[in-house]
Amino acid sequence: RMADANLCGDGDFAAGDGMASAITPGPGGGGPMTIAMLVNNCGISWMRKRA
Incomplete structure (x- = not known):
């Protein structure tokens, strides 16, 4: 985060x-595709851990 509490990227x-x-x-x-893939990856991880 920046000093004014705004988010900033990690790229230089x-x-x-x-x-x-x-x-x-x-x-x-994050855009809608980033969020969708995050949810998808969490689901895959949960299913693998459950098995």
């Missing part, structure tokens, strides 16, 4: 300059 855009062809920030946080 300056360090990625010249190494990546594109860098995109995530200003709105």
Whole structure:
């Protein structure tokens, strides 16, 4: 978190300059696909642990 309690990413855009062809920030946080895959992975993990 930043000093004003806003969330910030963990990427260092300056360090990625010249190494990546594109860098995109995530200003709105996780999108619907990220959340869907997180829920899916949690379900898979739960089923594997249960077996």
